[in-house]
Amino acid sequence: MGKNDRFERIYSQGTMNVTEIWVDRETGVNYVFHAAANAGGMTPLLDREGKLVISPIVNR
Secondary structure: OOOOOOEEEEEEEOOOEEEEEEEEOOOOEEEEEEEEOOEEEEEEOEOOOOOEOEOOOOOO
């Protein structure tokens, strides 16, 4: 990962059906990415109250 990359993958599971969590390093917002076969999608990750999951931003 380069120092200027905005998104960082922090979690990954699966090979054919892939689920990943990505963090926007500028805002701290977490996103869920899921792909199966040749289709996929990404959406913000929400907690049980429906609020965005936001990670602390670490200075680069």
